[in-house]
Amino acid sequence: MDTNDLSEQTYRAILIEAESFNHDLTTHFGYLSYECENEDDYIVKAEEMVHEFLGYDEAEIDDLFFGDPPEKEGFHKALHAILENIQEVKKIAPEDREFD
Template sequence: MDTDDLSREAYDGILIQAERLTHDLTLHYGVLSGDCKNEAEYLKKAEKMTREIMKADDWEIDDLFWGNPPEKEKLESICRKILKNIEQVRSIPFEKRKFDF
């Protein structure tokens, strides 16, 4: 699937939130959508990736951001917000989510 297939709630809650920190983080969440069949799978994988980022060592974070890592506190704050947003999206029945297409 493509990020265009995500509901507005999922797109805003994950990709737009990631962009507030750095475009590099947004790219990782965007690429992740290509490995998913639907939004439910995307939310599951985005949650897993976010939790892995939060547990990553400094060198892994450095690699993830191609040698230009954000401040650790800001990254953790954004990750917590993304996890909260994922839960909020899941609480909305699929048929009530808004889609651009």
């Protein structure tokens, strides 16, 4: 699938939130969509990816951001915001989500 296949709610919850922190983070969530079958699969994998990123050490964060890492505290704050957003999206029935 592609990010264009995501509902408006999921797109804002994950990709727009990531972009408001750092474009490189958005890139990782964008590429994730190509590994997913549908939006529900994307949400599950995005949540897993956030938890994985939360466990990264400084060297892994450096690699994730292509040698220009953000401050770890800010990175974790952004990841927690994405997790909160995901929880809100999960409360919306798939048939009630808005698609272009």
